[in-house]
Amino acid sequence: MIIKIAVKNIMRNKRRTILTSLAMILGIASLLIFTSFISEQMKGFREGIIREGLGHIQIASSESFFSKGKFDPSAFLIEKSDSIELKIKSNQDVINVIPSIGFSALAAGQNKTMTLLIKAYPHSKVHFSKNQNETVNGQVSPSFLIHGNNFSSKTDEIIIGDLAAKILGIKCGEILTIMSIMPGGALKASDFTVCGIYKGSESGKIYAYIPYESREKLIDTESPTSFTVFLSSENQTDKTISTLKNSYPELSIKPWHELAEFYTQVNGMYSAFLKVISAIMILVTVFVVMNTMSMSVFERIREIGTMRAVGTSRKRIFSMLSIEGFCLGIFGSFIGIFFGYLLSFAINALGGIPFSYDGFNYHVRISPDFYDAIKSALPVLFVSLLGTLPAAYKGSRLSVAETLRY
């Protein structure tokens, strides 16, 4: 009956209950939408980083490759790469193992010369999408093509970023001369036909891609400097790394997130931002619930006195008032989650939230995660109980004789 009394008391002053719940509902719904928006953003960002070349796992000959490998690739070659590649492929969670080598080179176009960072991937394992909405799985997919095509089976093809093409004044089908410096200081040059121009992100402007099969035209080695490993699921990353580390203790094996510094920074910033919003919401809830429950106790002093007179203990009064605050929290939380889902359906029905980043335009769809919903509601539920405690304590400690005089 204590729960029944608590619920009936909540419904007694509907206007106050609605106003109190409204603070929780708006807080939870906003937090849910915002969390979902960030989560979708970060998911897209994460998948993009993985597709662009990090894969789920990066394997190199040593730890220092990840900081110095671009400048001196010949110092970080992986020996017996064929057998390693075959063995990694045999792991049931691995869907693709892509050897690669990266180095800096000079590119000479019609009238201009610039430095490019060349990445060489096997031509069948790199695929530029045709537009920004096409998703490519299990292959390196640095961006999407705005002109031309992906690599054919020819080995003298190159795909460059749109800004590099503009600087070099070069179009698809034209010849680009690439020169690289060998470890001994000698120059090695070769002509490549531009088969595609991709939409470059800020960091992708200085990259160009050639087939791995033509690497020996520019760098004097057959071995790769790294392997990019794609897994059937991102959740398998840690498990697969552990297996690989046991098999190849001499190699440096890293999950994608350890190498995605910018992603980690952005993720950390968003997490901190969400924590601040949650803290504000929690503070508002505490004050609103404290105020509501104080008023509720004040209005029912005589009633509490009657309950005490007929034998209700302080503990029972305290429990009843606490349950009342908790029920208020449950009510606000459930409606808040429901409202959050409703709002997300409405946003999605209108096409999602428009977002622009680095020249790419998106419409972010909101898909609230149930775990996030619970995570948003739980603190509210907890603090609504916490906010009730002072009033519940005060209500339970009132002198019976005094309360009956009210």
Next chain:
Amino acid sequence: MNSILIENVSKNYTLGKVEVPALKNINLSVKHGEIICLMGPSGSGKSTLLNLIGALDTPSNGEVHINGENIASLTDRALSKFRNRTLGFIFQSFNLIPVLSVSENIEYPLLIQDISSSERKNRVNEYIDAVGLTPYSNRNPDELSGGQRQRVAIARALATHPSIIIADEPTANLDHKTGKEVMDLISSMNKKSGATVIFATHDPIVSNYTKKIIRLKDGEISES
């Protein structure tokens, strides 16, 4: 053995920096099954004395023994249990719980006792029937007249089978006819249960139902 024994009881209230005596050196004994009436003008100490007998307050000096138990020696938990099992209260303003129906109001004090659900239901039906409110059992207090509300309060007070019933101005908010009906009901219930009944009242109707009248004046017993 006395149902109620009050020995040298005083009660003082503090108003700001001033101590105001509400009761001065009261001595009183009430036997089991007696009906007594506390009468006196406002501020004479009737309600204060009733609060002490009802274990709702504690004396500043002296001792209050109810059924041989010194109430000052009980913890809050024990006092709650004591009030629930030994005492039944009838208040001037009825003091029903507004969010509960008639039957739930009567059932509420029974819930605190370890009484089975079927026994609770039987008792509730028995006392609703006894006060003539069976057709109103699912109504809320605000849907009842003053007399009906007081009858619910009487049923609630008696349903726990208390040995002492404390009634503070039970007819004050009722018209003459309803007041008489309520007093008839309490009187007949007292005959059935054999409980001690203590009234505090101004109402001469109430005094007609009691054999022993205790008059209070300025916190002292002036006549008994």
